[in-house]
Each structure stands twice: as C-alpha cells, then as structure tokens.
Amino acid sequence: MAEPTTRAYRSPRRALQAAQTRTAVLRAARELFAEKGWAATGMRDVARAAQVSVETIYGTLGGKVGLLTAALDGAVVGDDEPVPLAERPLFRALGEGDLAARAAAGAALITDIHVRTIGLHLALREGAGSEPALAELRTTQEQGRRGSTADGLRLVLGRPVDDREVDLFWAQTCPEVYELLVHRSGWSVEQYQQWVLTLITELENGS
Known part of the structure; x- marks a missing residue:
C-alpha cells in the first residue's frame, strides 16, 4: 500500500x-x-x-555581491518583481504611437533608468576593480544593456537597425556619459532627456 x-x-x-x-x-x-x-x-x-x-x-x-546584483536588477526596471525589462509595459510602449511619441518614450525610459541606477553603477564600477564577481557582473550588465538598446531602437524606429547604429547609441547613452553630463557638468535631468531625444531623432532621419 x-x-x-x-x-x-x-x-x-x-x-x-x-x-x-x-x-x-x-x-x-x-x-x-x-x-x-x-x-x-x-x-x-x-x-x-x-x-x-x-x-x-x-x-x-x-x-554582498548578490545584494548589489539584486539591487541593481530591481533598480533597472523600477521594482523587484521578476519581470524582464522587455516584458514591461513601458518597454512595449516604445513600439506604440507615431514616431514622435515612440522617440519621446524611448528618451524618457533611458533617462528614468539612469536616474534610478547611476549610484549603483558607480558602486559596481568601484567594486569591479577588486572583486572578480563584480567585474563579471559589470560585463553582463553592459551586454544586457546593449541587447535592450537594440530591441528598443527597433521598436522606436519601426525598422531594422544595424550594428553601427546600436553601438553608437549604446555608447552615447551609457551610465558613464549620464554621470559626466548630469553629475559633473551640471546638466539637468530634463536637458539630458532632451539630448537623448535628439540622438533618436537623428537616427530617425538617417543622420
């Protein structure tokens, strides 16, 4: 039995x-x-x-490494729910509306993520110099950001994007540039967001 x-x-x-x-x-x-x-x-x-x-x-x-990893992951998406960025409504909104609306949504999303994560990225950069696990995490984070950049650009522009377009936009909108412009050069968050919008508009126009 x-x-x-x-x-x-x-x-x-x-x-x-x-x-x-x-x-x-x-x-x-x-x-x-x-x-x-x-x-x-x-x-x-x-x-x-x-x-x-x-x-x-x-x-x-x-x-401590796991703590920073989880803190950063949640800061990117805005909460601690296990839902990837690509499945979030704000990310899907990058493909909705006309070009102007999609470009504005893209610039806002990038800016909001930097506002939430920049302090954690600086901590990660500091720790990566002495902690191999954090150096690996930093690499993984950047690989993920490049993938999200490519997916987001395709949604916003409504067309395929080539590697050069992705690489340039990915580099220009990296956390380090945000920190230099906003934290060190005194740009407002609104000025930064407008600059990102300009970058997207130039891509729309094939510049």
Whole structure:
C-alpha cells in the first residue's frame, strides 16, 4: 500500500513577510550603495537600515555581491518583481504611437533608468576593480544593456537597425556619459532627456 503523499504547507502570511523583508533590504541596499559606494557599505549597515539581522540578508539574498546584483536588477526596471525589462509595459510602449511619441518614450525610459541606477553603477564600477564577481557582473550588465538598446531602437524606429547604429547609441547613452553630463557638468535631468531625444531623432532621419 502506497504511503500518502505529503504536501509542503506554504503560509501566505509568511510569504508576505518574506517579500516585505526582501523589499526593505533592497531599499536599504540601494540607498547605501548609492550614497557610500561599494567598499564603505557593509552588510551590517544594510541590516541596520533595513531593521533585520545580517543572517536574514544572507539567507534572503546571499552575500554582498548578490545584494548589489539584486539591487541593481530591481533598480533597472523600477521594482523587484521578476519581470524582464522587455516584458514591461513601458518597454512595449516604445513600439506604440507615431514616431514622435515612440522617440519621446524611448528618451524618457533611458533617462528614468539612469536616474534610478547611476549610484549603483558607480558602486559596481568601484567594486569591479577588486572583486572578480563584480567585474563579471559589470560585463553582463553592459551586454544586457546593449541587447535592450537594440530591441528598443527597433521598436522606436519601426525598422531594422544595424550594428553601427546600436553601438553608437549604446555608447552615447551609457551610465558613464549620464554621470559626466548630469553629475559633473551640471546638466539637468530634463536637458539630458532632451539630448537623448535628439540622438533618436537623428537616427530617425538617417543622420
């Protein structure tokens, strides 16, 4: 006689608490990494800010590298739901409406992502110099950004784009250029967004 199969019990309340804890940890991590950088942000600092134990962070997100990885991934899309950027409504909107509307949506999306992620990118760049896992993460992030750039340009322009167009736009809209223009040269976020719109318009016109 077969033994009865037991089913694991999942408490909705416990799952909600775990999700809230993860959200609190990632919020604290984003603020601290952006403010203090990689080296000066410790796991205890994040735990204190999130009002959890260090052990809870390790159990939820792993070590410091995993924490920055998850913090950056969520900052790119704007929340911590496991939905890729390409499947988000804001990304799909790049292919909707006339050219002017699509170009404006593209410039706004790029700008919003930089506003949310620039501090984390600077922490990643700092840490990549001494932490091989972060150097690998930085490479992976840039590969993903180039892929998203190509997909986004095809939606906005409504036509195929060649590698040269993708490479130039990808390079011009990288986090480093955003930091130079907005954080170091004093451009406003609105000025940066208008400049990105100009780049897209030039591509529309075949410049």
